[in-house]
Amino acid sequence: MTHTHPEPAETYAQQYQRAATIVAGLGCLLRHIQREPAVGRALTLIDTTELQGPLDAAGLQSLLAEATCERDRCAxxxxxxxxxxxxxxxxxxxxxxxxxxxxxxxxxxxxxxxxxxxxxxxxxxxxxxxx
Structure with missing residues (x-):
């Protein structure tokens, strides 16, 4: 019988790296919004309350599919x-x-x-x- 050991808790260095990546991504997004205000206006229409996972192309496609279904049902x-x-x-x-x-x-x-x-x-x- 083999025993699996739980993963060690995330280190502060790993937490820092994850937070730094998020800061860089948000900074990049803000720069794009400043150059193209329409992107910022579009983002204000998206409710991220129930968003799970990264806001990448796949995540946006999933949100778009859900929103489209809801729109069509309501219509x-x-x-x-x-x-x-x-x-x-x-x-x-x-x-x-x-x-x-x-x-x-x-x-x-x-x-x-x-x-x-x-x-x-x-x-x-x-x-x-x-x-």
């Missing part, structure tokens, strides 16, 4: 709400196909449709029947 839900309000109906209203609005897609198609997600339904867009 579909906003469209559903707008259609329901236009028809003067309450939440949970039923589409012309007979299924509730929550059964319709949570993502708009490329041509702004919200097809029904019910397996046997052929409804290709959420249309409320007005009262």
């Amino acid at each position: 579909a839900l906003a469209e559903r709400d707008a259609r329901r309000q236009e028809a003067g109906l309450a939440a949970g209203a039923v589409c012309g196909c007979g299924h509730g609005d929550t059964l319709h897609a949570r993502l708009l198609t490329e041509d702004d449709r919200l097809p029904c997600a019910h397996r046997d339904c052929r409804c290709d867009d959420l249309v409320f029947v007005t009262r």
Whole structure:
């Protein structure tokens, strides 16, 4: 049976090196922001509260993918709400196909449709029947 020993605690020299690397990276970023204010404005739009890992290309791609999904989901839900309000109906209203609005897609198609997600339904867009 082999024993594994825990890694020794990080030394102050290692902590210093990590902190110095972060300082250098932030300094570089600040210099770029000074030269290109649009970069600074773009950075103010990013909430890093839940950011895990480095802010590298892969991290930014991951953030972009998450933000895109959230944007698309919200666009579909906003469209559903707008259609329901236009028809003067309450939440949970039923589409012309007979299924509730929550059964319709949570993502708009490329041509702004919200097809029904019910397996046997052929409804290709959420249309409320007005009262």
